[in-house]
Amino acid sequence: MDAVLSSGWDSVRQRALLGAYGTDGVPQERATAESRVELLGRLRWEVIQGGVVFLTYTQLLDGAAFAVLRPAELLDELAIRAVGGGAMLPVRVNARDADLGAQLLAMLSRGFLLSSLPLSGERCHRLQHRLAEAGGGVAASGADGPVDAVDRLLRASGELDPALRLRLVARWRDWLEAAGRGLLEVRDLAPADYPTAYAVQPPPAPGELRSDAGRGVLEAWTGRALDVGGMPNRSLLYDRLEPLTRAAGRAERDDAELLRESFDETYYRAIAAGERCMLALAAPRRGVRRREAEALTGEAPLVTFPTGFERRLGLMPGEDWQRFADDAADALGRWWEARDPAALQEIGELLGGRTKDPGSGGPAAGGAPMTRIQRAVRTVGGRTGELTAAGGLGAAANLVAGEGLLGDAVSGMAGTMVPVVVAVVLAGGRAVGRRSLDAYRGRCDVVELPTAVPTVQSDPDGQ
Numbered sequence: 001m002d003a004v005l006s007s008g009w010d011s012v013r014q015r016a017l018l019g020a021y022g023t024d025g026v027p028q029e030r031a032t033a034e035s036r037v038e039l040l041g042r043l044r045w046e047v048i049q050g051g052v053v054f055l056t057y058t059q060l061l062d063g064a065a066f067a068v069l070r071p072a073e074l075l076d077e078l079a080i081r082a083v084g085g086g087a088m089l090p091v092r093v094n095a096r097d098a099d100l101g102a103q104l105l106a107m108l109s110r111g112f113l114l115s116s117l118p119l120s121g122e123r124c125h126r127l128q129h130r131l132a133e134a135g136g137g138v139a140a141s142g143a144d145g146p147v148d149a150v151d152r153l154l155r156a157s158g159e160l161d162p163a164l165r166l167r168l169v170a171r172w173r174d175w176l177e178a179a180g181r182g183l184l185e186v187r188d189l190a191p192a193d194y195p196t197a198y199a200v201q202p203p204p205a206p207g208e209l210r211s212d213a214g215r216g217v218l219e220a221w222t223g224r225a226l227d228v229g230g231m232p233n234r235s236l237l238y239d240r241l242e243p244l245t246r247a248a249g250r251a252e253r254d255d256a257e258l259l260r261e262s263f264d265e266t267y268y269r270a271i272a273a274g275e276r277c278m279l280a281l282a283a284p285r286r287g288v289r290r291r292e293a294e295a296l297t298g299e300a301p302l303v304t305f306p307t308g309f310e311r312r313l314g315l316m317p318g319e320d321w322q323r324f325a326d327d328a329a330d331a332l333g334r335w336w337e338a339r340d341p342a343a344l345q346e347i348g349e350l351l352g353g354r355t356k357d358p359g360s361g362g363p364a365a366g367g368a369p370m371t372r373i374q375r376a377v378r379t380v381g382g383r384t385g386e387l388t389a390a391g392g393l394g395a396a397a398n399l400v401a402g403e404g405l406l407g408d409a410v411s412g413m414a415g416t417m418v419p420v421v422v423a424v425v426l427a428g429g430r431a432v433g434r435r436s437l438d439a440y441r442g443r444c445d446v447v448e449l450p451t452a453v454p455t456v457q458s459d460p461d462g463q
Contacts (some may be wrong), residue, residue, distance in 0.1 A: 003053065004051075005275065007265070007282045013282065015064050018064040018065060021035045026119065027067075035068070039065050046280065047080070052091065052092050053092070058107070060093050063315065064115065066116075074091075075089055080325040082326045083329055083332060088185065089178070091185070092184065092185040093186050094187050095189060099186075100186050104176070105150055111128050111129065112131065113128040130157035131157050131430060190276075192270035193270050193273035193317065194232065194270045197273060201265060203218065204259065210255055211244075217255070241256045264325075269448070272448070305348040305351065307357050308359065309348070315355070318356075328350050336345065424440055
């Protein structure tokens, strides 16, 4: 359990994030100072959370964020010399047969919808169809390697202008060469564990949906009509939801949002369970998991991070990040190895002592792009919110067996996901009581830890 997978790096989310800094929702092709601060802050926070940032091959290869970030630069800005020598990026990616180049070629040759391109959605869809048409006869990887085969495929599609095509190919070449030099780890693709994902959070019940169209998509999902190779297929679900997102009725649009968020949560939980990673849900369904947070606040330690902690991390020059990591090395090791909340508190205090409240930055009225929940509440009682991590595996284990999380089903499975809640609370490190959390409607991130596989023992009669 030495890596964290975040749904925040979903390629569609990355497009929206970089689109907020771009024009007309099209992601910027080169990072600005502000977008780099936000991206680095998120990545560094996830390194603190898990030691290693786990990315699916689509998050890396079709991520607008990883199109503007270069592996050589990230090595200086993200790796921790105090832990492991800093010779590798704290990044792990999966690919079939641990071959990232072959995975890229297979992805494009079957007609993949690229989200990371600085093009309109209409042009991205047109490229997808052209790639599918050209893929069979053009995409064979020869002696020149997969990147050149991808270049031939893109040329054959006729959809990209030469300058953009060359920049796109150069970006992929950078990441593949970094993998080849051992700068990031590539592991074989593990099967997604959907039984565990459904046990922790089943799909919505038909009664939760407001329209016949929404219930029809739900029936197709749960009835396995959208399965490919025995697994739910996200692209097919998205295709079925597309008409609902453009429907005149609010009920259909609400159903589309609910189903999409629910499926995305299931999708990433299944991957995290299969890959044995922590799961960070960047925007949990329905915003705040109040029941989990309330249960933990009564019995788990609270760890307070300073206001604007992600932005503080992102603003650090590379050398400052290394000095911070050097000083926090012992605490980081205790947090990664034992999930000791006291160690995480040390890291938060060190960050607060080293940095000042940076305020907000970014494109939205001078502030970084915010989620809907973050826009709703930026202060509590007139004071800026701080981050509090509710930790402790004992409390989290009790929570899994609690009401509303299908404890009986989950507790008997190998590879369960144990939720640990990270919530924004009042400034000043004040303890969170049930009443104050009930009244709070701010950011609530959720991290889930995969438990150990249970050991089965027999009694003297062999039972």
